[in-house]
Amino acid sequence: MPTPFGIGTSIILRLQYDQGVVNFGAIASALSDSGGDIVAIDTNRVSPAKTVRDITVNLNDPHDVNRVVSSVQQLPGVKLINVSDQTFLMHLGGKIEMHPKVPIKNRDDLSRVYTPGVARICMAIHEDPSRAHTLTIKRNTVAVVSDGSAVLGLGNIGPEAAMPVMEGKAVLFKQMAGVDAFPICLNTQDTDEIVSIVKAIAPSFGGINLEDISAPRCFEIEERLQKELDIPVFHDDQHGTAVVILAALLNALKVVGKKLEQCRVVVCGIGAAGMACSKILLASGVKDLIGVDRQGAIVRGHVYPHQVWNEFAEHTNPFMVRGSLSEVIEGADVFIGLSGPGVLKIEDVKRMAADPIVFAMANPNPEIMPEEAEPYVRVMATGRSDYPNQINNVLCFPGMFRGVLDCRASQITETMKLAAAHAIASVVSDEELNAQYIIPSVFNHQVADKVSKAVIAAACDAGVARRSRDSRDN
Numbered sequence: 001m002p003t004p005f006g007i008g009t010s011i012i013l014r015l016q017y018d019q020g021v022v023n024f025g026a027i028a029s030a031l032s033d034s035g036g037d038i039v040a041i042d043t044n045r046v047s048p049a050k051t052v053r054d055i056t057v058n059l060n061d062p063h064d065v066n067r068v069v070s071s072v073q074q075l076p077g078v079k080l081i082n083v084s085d086q087t088f089l090m091h092l093g094g095k096i097e098m099h100p101k102v103p104i105k106n107r108d109d110l111s112r113v114y115t116p117g118v119a120r121i122c123m124a125i126h127e128d129p130s131r132a133h134t135l136t137i138k139r140n141t142v143a144v145v146s147d148g149s150a151v152l153g154l155g156n157i158g159p160e161a162a163m164p165v166m167e168g169k170a171v172l173f174k175q176m177a178g179v180d181a182f183p184i185c186l187n188t189q190d191t192d193e194i195v196s197i198v199k200a201i202a203p204s205f206g207g208i209n210l211e212d213i214s215a216p217r218c219f220e221i222e223e224r225l226q227k228e229l230d231i232p233v234f235h236d237d238q239h240g241t242a243v244v245i246l247a248a249l250l251n252a253l254k255v256v257g258k259k260l261e262q263c264r265v266v267v268c269g270i271g272a273a274g275m276a277c278s279k280i281l282l283a284s285g286v287k288d289l290i291g292v293d294r295q296g297a298i299v300r301g302h303v304y305p306h307q308v309w310n311e312f313a314e315h316t317n318p319f320m321v322r323g324s325l326s327e328v329i330e331g332a333d334v335f336i337g338l339s340g341p342g343v344l345k346i347e348d349v350k351r352m353a354a355d356p357i358v359f360a361m362a363n364p365n366p367e368i369m370p371e372e373a374e375p376y377v378r379v380m381a382t383g384r385s386d387y388p389n390q391i392n393n394v395l396c397f398p399g400m401f402r403g404v405l406d407c408r409a410s411q412i413t414e415t416m417k418l419a420a421a422h423a424i425a426s427v428v429s430d431e432e433l434n435a436q437y438i439i440p441s442v443f444n445h446q447v448a449d450k451v452s453k454a455v456i457a458a459a460c461d462a463g464v465a466r467r468s469r470d471s472r473d474n
């Protein structure tokens with residue numbers, strides 16, 4: 001069974017052992033008896049008396065690390081020199097670096113790339129600032145901005161701890177869609193300050209991807225930046241997630257033979273992602289949507305501390321259903337979890353309508369684990385990489401930004417998001433579609449390509465594209 005953090009841990013043990021006291025067979029047995037699976041052995045040094053080996057050991061459960069390590073430490077004649085963890089090794093020094101596109105091999109190159117030649121480029125942009133889109137990295141570069149306040153489902157862990165996620169997003173932008181992305185983690189959670197910092201750095205970028213900023217501040221930050229900047233500003237946890245959920249739901253409903261308009265949808269966790277997901281589903285035809293947060297169903301007439309929830313209540317829960325998640329889940333066709341781990345109980349799933357659809361999307365630990373829910377649901381999806389049907393915003397943001405950068409869009413409209421959702425859904429053909437395959441793999445190269453094309457077409461239709469398809473080389 002997968003671990004709570006989604007992947008088994010792999011560690012490398014560097015051991016020195018005295019062949020006269022212990023043989024390798026005893027070491028291998030100790031590792032395997034304590035839960036380790038040896039996958040590679042490298043001999044590092046051999047002398048007549050002592051051998052040093054690097055032993056790569058897979059662990060199904062990261063909690064087994066201490067047990068596995070002490071199993072060999074306890075053996076007579078064995079000295080543990082070092083333990084390293086593959087996931088930590090992949091993060092050493094960060095996951096991205098900068099490469100120059102133009103080599104500087106001589107003084108002539110130097111005087112073009114840098115002074116004095118560069119001055120002509122500066123003045124060309126000074127005379128026509130729109131040329132920054134062609135003569136600087138703005139053309140292909142996005143800022144991934146976080147304040148570390150809602151990192152995955154880990155909560156407010158701060159800007160330094162948010163960096164590995166933002167670096168990961170940057171890797172995905174590049175690998176999936178060729179977009180250069182810079183992780184920028186801010187040491188402030190003040191709305192005014194974030195708005196003013198992002199506005200100040202915007203000249204270097206062709207788009208702003210806001211990430212893991214908690215609700216309700218994320219709504220105001222995004223709205224103000226959208227109004228004040230002339231490049232697209234996109235809060236990934238809201239809209240990237242909403243787009244991918246809509247894509248997955250369109251396909252899941254085909255599997256169960258239901259229509260959006262006829263379904264009761266329960267969305268649990270009306271934060272950044274839950275709010276945007278609810279909005280896109282309502283815009284796509286869902287009539288009966290109930291939002292649930294910690295204190296239960298959100299109902300019209302109640303006065304909530306956040307204005308966004310008061311507005312949400314006006315447009316949802318038409319039958320004014322009240323109560324906890326366990327109460328309102330009765331008879332629901334679709335559950336969408338964007339809250340936290342273990343929130344949905346198996347008894348709740350059993351009381352849903354026939355052929356229930358459960359999207360348990362909290363990361364890294366979903367609202368219910370698939371192995372528990374699967375016997376009782378028709379379609380199951382999570383945000384994780386280690387189960388089928390991974391609904392993750394990585395299916396949206398690379399292609400979305402590829403599209404907006406290519407057509408130099410000034411903003412991302414609702415129609416561009418809907419176009420992206422339909423493009424993602426269309427990658428799964430009717431012949432391929434089944435309960436275990438409602439959404440394409442994140443490694444499917446068609447996804448970013450189809451999304452970017454659909455986004456460009458919708459941007460042109462909406463009149464927000466500043467460059468036509470024919471002038472894309474300029």
Ligand SMILES: NC(=O)C1=CN([C@@H]2O[C@H](COP(=O)(O)OP(=O)(O)OC[C@H]3O[C@@H](n4cnc5c(N)ncnc54)[C@H](O)[C@@H]3O)[C@@H](O)[C@H]2O)C=CC1
Pocket residue numbers: 150151152153154212213214215236237238241268269270271272273274292293294295337338339340343361362363364382383384391392393394
């Ligand atoms: N699979 C994917 O692509 C994505 C998954 N997510 C996941 O969705 C979750 C929420 O993310 P955000 O909306 O960005 O966070 P957020 O902090 O803006 O919203 C979370 C909401 O869930 C509510 N909540 C927490 N525990 C709850 C409980 N026990 N019952 C009911 N409501 C509860 C909170 O009160 C809050 O309103 C996180 O776990 C995140 O990892 C978010 C974005 C994308």
Ligand SMILES: CC(=O)C(=O)O
Pocket residue numbers: 151152153212236237363383392393394
């Ligand atoms: C996937 C993602 O963006 C999140 O869980 O926050």
Ligand SMILES: [Mg+2]
Pocket residue numbers: 152211212236237
């Ligand atoms: Mg996120």
